[in-house]
Amino acid sequence: xxxxRAVRALGLAAVFALLACAFSLHVRMRELTAGYPDEYRSYxxxxxxxxxxFSLGYHNAAADILFIWFLQxxxxxxxxxxxxxxxxxxxxxxxxxxxxxxxxxxxxxxxxIPLKYDYVYKFLDKGIEKNPDNFVLPYDAGCYAFFSExxxxxxxxxxxxxxxxxxxxxxxxxxxxxxxxxxxDLESALDYFRELYRIYENDTTPEGNYYRAAAVRxxxxxxxxxxxxxxxxxxxxxxxxxxxxxPSLSAIKKEGxxxxxxxxxxxxxxxxxxxxxxxxxxxxxxxxxAIGRW
Amino acid sequence: xxxxxxxxxxLQVRAIMKNTFKEAIRSRIFYILMAFAVTMLGFAVVLSFxxxxxxxxxxxxxxxxxxxxxxxxTSIFVGIGLIYLEVxxxxxxxxxxKPMPRSNFIIGRYFGLMAVLGTNLLAMLAxxxxxxxxxxxxxxxxxQAGLFIYMELAIITAIAIFFSSVASPVLSAIxxxxxxxxxxxxxxxxxxxxxxxxxxFQKKIATWFFHLxxxxxxxxxxxxxxxDIPIAEGFTLRALLYTGVFVSLLLLAAxxxxxxxxxx
Amino acid sequence: xxxxAISIRGLKKTxxxxxxxxxxxxxxGVDLEVPSxxxxxxxxxxxAGKTTTLKIVxxxxxxxxxxxxxxxxxxxxxxxxxxxxxxxxxPYFYDYLTGEExxxxxxxxxxxxxxxxxxxxxxxxxxxxxxxxEKLPLRKYSKGMLQRVGLAQAMVNDPQILILDxxxxxxxxxxxxxxxxxILGLKEKGKTIFFSSHILADAEMICDEVAIIVKGKVxxxxxxxxxxxxxxxxxxxxxxxxxxxEGLPSRHVITSHEGYTMIRLDSEEAVEQxxxxxxxxxxxxxxxxxxxxxxxxxFLSSIEEREND
Numbered sequence: 001x002x003x004x005r006a007v008r009a010l011g012l013a014a015v016f017a018l019l020a021c022a023f024s025l026h027v028r029m030r031e032l033t034a035g036y037p038d039e040y041r042s043y044x045x046x047x048x049x050x051x052x053x054f055s056l057g058y059h060n061a062a063a064d065i066l067f068i069w070f071l072q073x074x075x076x077x078x079x080x081x082x083x084x085x086x087x088x089x090x091x092x093x094x095x096x097x098x099x100x101x102x103x104x105x106x107x108x109x110x111x112x113i114p115l116k117y118d119y120v121y122k123f124l125d126k127g128i129e130k131n132p133d134n135f136v137l138p139y140d141a142g143c144y145a146f147f148s149e150x151x152x153x154x155x156x157x158x159x160x161x162x163x164x165x166x167x168x169x170x171x172x173x174x175x176x177x178x179x180x181x182x183x184x185d186l187e188s189a190l191d192y193f194r195e196l197y198r199i200y201e202n203d204t205t206p207e208g209n210y211y212r213a214a215a216v217r218x219x220x221x222x223x224x225x226x227x228x229x230x231x232x233x234x235x236x237x238x239x240x241x242x243x244x245x246x247p248s249l250s251a252i253k254k255e256g257x258x259x260x261x262x263x264x265x266x267x268x269x270x271x272x273x274x275x276x277x278x279x280x281x282x283x284x285x286x287x288x289x290a291i292g293r294w
Numbered sequence: 295x296x297x298x299x300x301x302x303x304x305l306q307v308r309a310i311m312k313n314t315f316k317e318a319i320r321s322r323i324f325y326i327l328m329a330f331a332v333t334m335l336g337f338a339v340v341l342s343f344x345x346x347x348x349x350x351x352x353x354x355x356x357x358x359x360x361x362x363x364x365x366x367x368t369s370i371f372v373g374i375g376l377i378y379l380e381v382x383x384x385x386x387x388x389x390x391x392k393p394m395p396r397s398n399f400i401i402g403r404y405f406g407l408m409a410v411l412g413t414n415l416l417a418m419l420a421x422x423x424x425x426x427x428x429x430x431x432x433x434x435x436x437x438q439a440g441l442f443i444y445m446e447l448a449i450i451t452a453i454a455i456f457f458s459s460v461a462s463p464v465l466s467a468i469x470x471x472x473x474x475x476x477x478x479x480x481x482x483x484x485x486x487x488x489x490x491x492x493x494x495f496q497k498k499i500a501t502w503f504f505h506l507x508x509x510x511x512x513x514x515x516x517x518x519x520x521x522d523i524p525i526a527e528g529f530t531l532r533a534l535l536y537t538g539v540f541v542s543l544l545l546l547a548a549x550x551x552x553x554x555x556x557x558x
Numbered sequence: 559x560x561x562x563a564i565s566i567r568g569l570k571k572t573x574x575x576x577x578x579x580x581x582x583x584x585x586x587g588v589d590l591e592v593p594s595x596x597x598x599x600x601x602x603x604x605x606a607g608k609t610t611t612l613k614i615v616x617x618x619x620x621x622x623x624x625x626x627x628x629x630x631x632x633x634x635x636x637x638x639x640x641x642x643x644x645x646x647x648x649p650y651f652y653d654y655l656t657g658e659e660x661x662x663x664x665x666x667x668x669x670x671x672x673x674x675x676x677x678x679x680x681x682x683x684x685x686x687x688x689x690x691x692e693k694l695p696l697r698k699y700s701k702g703m704l705q706r707v708g709l710a711q712a713m714v715n716d717p718q719i720l721i722l723d724x725x726x727x728x729x730x731x732x733x734x735x736x737x738x739x740x741i742l743g744l745k746e747k748g749k750t751i752f753f754s755s756h757i758l759a760d761a762e763m764i765c766d767e768v769a770i771i772v773k774g775k776v777x778x779x780x781x782x783x784x785x786x787x788x789x790x791x792x793x794x795x796x797x798x799x800x801x802x803x804e805g806l807p808s809r810h811v812i813t814s815h816e817g818y819t820m821i822r823l824d825s826e827e828a829v830e831q832x833x834x835x836x837x838x839x840x841x842x843x844x845x846x847x848x849x850x851x852x853x854x855x856x857f858l859s860s861i862e863e864r865e866n867d
């Protein structure tokens with residue numbers, strides 16, 4: 001009886017001793033490997049075709065797991081190989097599940113942090129190409145171009161795609177017009193602002209109010225900008241011909257440089273200062289007037 | 295008298311089915327695998343908190359993959375013993391001397407396990423539905439995916455029972471798992487292997503061969519559900535037939551192999 | 559003359575090992591006929607081929623050569639099997655079932671309708687002495703109980719022919735007697751019982767006919783009384799008195815102890831002579847026991863014969 005108990009106690013003690021050995025060994029081994037440079041961890045991710053085969057058909061689930069790993073890995077900002085495998089990981093992820101919107105957007109976001117714009121657009125371009133119905137991805141790309149890179153041409157290109165894919169989104173239409181405005185395509189911008197105004201003309205929801213008001217303000221400023229641009233050009237032409245600024249706007253018309261003198265959004269004439277050759281809108285901003293005119 | 299035996303066959307198959315069902319629900323391995331599957335579902339929920347964006351997508355993807363995987367495991371590990379263990383434990387000595395063709399025994403065992411797997415699958419889908427409902431992502435398409443998972447299980451179980459009627463469990467397990475992997479990777483055959491061939495003739499032969507390989511991936515519709523993509527018209531019917539063809543083929547082979555086997 | 563219940567002709571069975579390496583000749587030509595009534599004992603040492611033969615009869619194995627017919631039809635025929643009951647050697651059952659469920663399950667394989675099956679299950683379990691244990695799972699059954707439930711399942715279809723493989727092995731004396739009584743009861747109902755055994759005492763008590771199989775071949779078969787003979791082979795006479803064998807017909811003294819003596823006599827004349835002579839010498843005869851040939855002797859001599867071949 002006592003012998004049996006002793007054997008059992010001994011056995012149990014041996015089990016715990018071995019567990020303790022394993023534990024302490026592992027702790028020590030972890031300490032030893034902690035000194036290795038980060039790069040040695042060669043995270044191996046197979047190619048897309050292989051990954052498809054390995055996932056045994058559960059593509060989406062595999063993409064999810066890879067994505068979750070991706071999030072945890074690239075979230076660690078002091079990782080020295082932080083951007084090393086990003087493109088490849090992203091590629092595998094989105095090959096496994098080409099409709100994975102969050103993956104495209106997150107990868108773009110991670111590439112944006114170090115301002116690697118070429119990667120941002122590359123990642124989003126793949127999503128835009130693979131998802132012909134998706135307007136969120138081109139919108140996202142447009143926002144990067146518009147707000148951060150300030151590349152309005154590119155922004156206009158992306159917003160155009162988003163606009164075409166979802167013509168009902170006022171947000172996209174508004175930004176597209178703004179990008180066109182910034183890019184200098186004033187007439188097209190004006191057309192879009194007018195369209196936006198027309199859509200929300202009788203809409204009294206907060207959203208409707210907002211976009212209508214925004215449209216009005218933009219129409220006002222765009223019309224002014226067109227006037228300034230056209231008149232300014234005519235003034236320039238006059239000056240190169242006569243060596244001085246035109247004395248009045250009607251002098252420009254007489255010269256034949258402009259067939260019609262543009263008017264401000266309220267339909268009044270622009271104020272003209274012959275000394276500087278600048279024009280100014282004399283009418284104070286008044287949405288009612290703008291609406292009446294345009 | 296012969297037609298009486300025909301009617302008897304149905305009763306026998308039913309009796310064996312019922313017995314197989316009892317065997318499974320009174321055995322431990324069934325509950326262990328079930329517990330694993332439920333853990334997997336719970337894990338999917340935990341993992342979903344780590345993602346960015348839609349949580350229900352992760353629960354749906356991982357949940358369906360987990361359910362499918364553990365159902366397949368149940369099917370394989372119960373299926374490989376279905377015939378072999380009866381012989382090994384000598385319980386079959388009491389069954390086969392009854393007025394019954396051996397094929398009835400195999401068919402009864404097969405459908406018995408399919409009934410078990412069906413119950414199992416429904417239970418897990420119900421759990422998944424509740425989880426999805428909690429995260430406001432419930433869709434009836436889960437049960438549609440369940441139907442396709444069940445088709446896959448039908449084929450895998452038929453394979454397991456085929457091997458079980460000719461080989462030992464270890465060998466059967468290896469063969470069945472290999473079949474499962476081949477079935478799930480064969481769809482990449484045209485992408486990976488065919489381009490390695492040079493002559494167009496070889497490519498053609500390889501492509502024909504490809505169509506003869508069992509393709510379990512084509513029965514996997516879980517990926518469509520995440521994006522609410524409808525299943526192609528007429529696909530479900532053909533998938534059911536495809537499953538039926540494979541199951542008949544394998545059960546026939548199992549019955550033929552078992553018909554004249556000496557049960558030492 | 560009616561068809562024999564079971565007729566086995568020229569039965570051979572050879573087991574081939576994996577990759578055709580190694581051959582075991584389990585049966586080397588078995589011929590026997592089990593008549594349609596009575597108890598037929600199939601005797602032989604372990605490994606002689608008893609179980610192999612029975613498995614072929616029940617269709618679990620297939621013969622390499624020869625044929626088995628049951629009631630004039632080939633073995634394995636489903637119509638035949640409707641009338642067949644089989645109890646394998648030390649039977650194994652689905653241990654997750656209860657005794658009742660097990661018998662019901664086997665009954666349903668015969669297509670016996672529910673109500674009838676329920677009654678019959680109860681009756682059979684009572685008959686084999688398992689009343690009160692029917693709700694117990696089989697994994698809690700003792701070996702004897704398993705043997706009984708096995709017998710119950712073999713009888714679930716009320717078969718004409720019962721094939722029992724070692725029905726009494728592994729049982730205690732009481733269990734053996736109960737099984738013996740059960741078998742005798744079945745015989746009274748007009749059933750054919752074909753059973754194998756290596757326990758000769760049991761067989762000798764109940765068999766009408768026996769066959770002895772040694773190394774895959776039947777070496778003796780026939781009605782038990784014919785095989786053993788009606789004649790007494792010798793007598794043992796014991797008496798009290800002077801242990802002087804002088805003048806007695808046999809000097810073969812088996813024991814002699816404290817005035818009691820036993821001698822063996824090998825003819826009727828010798829008995830007569832001894833019985834008349836002994837009282838004259840003042841000895842008192844205590845007993846006179848005639849001895850016929852025993853199955854055991856027959857068995858052992860058969861084995862010897864075969865081994866000398």
